[in-house]
Amino acid sequence: MFDKPLYRDPQKGKIAGVCAGLAHSLGAETWLIRIIAVTLAITNLGLFFIIYGAAWLFMDKRPSNLKGDDGVTIKSKVWQRGETPSQAVGELEHQFDDFEQRLRKVEKVVTARDFELHSQFKNL
Numbered sequence: 001m002f003d004k005p006l007y008r009d010p011q012k013g014k015i016a017g018v019c020a021g022l023a024h025s026l027g028a029e030t031w032l033i034r035i036i037a038v039t040l041a042i043t044n045l046g047l048f049f050i051i052y053g054a055a056w057l058f059m060d061k062r063p064s065n066l067k068g069d070d071g072v073t074i075k076s077k078v079w080q081r082g083e084t085p086s087q088a089v090g091e092l093e094h095q096f097d098d099f100e101q102r103l104r105k106v107e108k109v110v111t112a113r114d115f116e117l118h119s120q121f122k123n124l
Contacts, residue, residue, distance in 0.1 A: 007062035008055075018055045021062060 006025045010017035019037050023030040041048040083091070109115060 008059045
């Protein structure tokens with residue numbers, strides 16, 4: 001059920017980071033966990049404060065040296081954390097365009113007339 005360790009995440013949270021940390025551990029969107037928390041608060045305020053307060057007290061803060069999610073996660077359902085397939089494809093297109101521009105600059109330098117002359121001077 002929990003894909004990652006359970007921590008509070010005050011940097012991404014609104015109050016104490018309990019919902020943000022729970023969402024990160026479950027691999028769900030933070031807004032979905034917050035809706036569930038607000039629904040619980042509306043239906044049973046006392047139970048909500050007990051659960052949220054206990055989570056606030058007993059959950060450790062997320063360590064600052066803990067690496068974030070560097071990879072791209074593509075979600076297949078709306079409630080999952082990550083990018084939609086179209087967002088992921090757009091990001092890949094952007095990265096490939098940047099790579100192509102850098103490659104064109106390298107090709108321009110390597111195919112220039114002066115390149116061989118400059119490389120021979122460097123070898124002296």
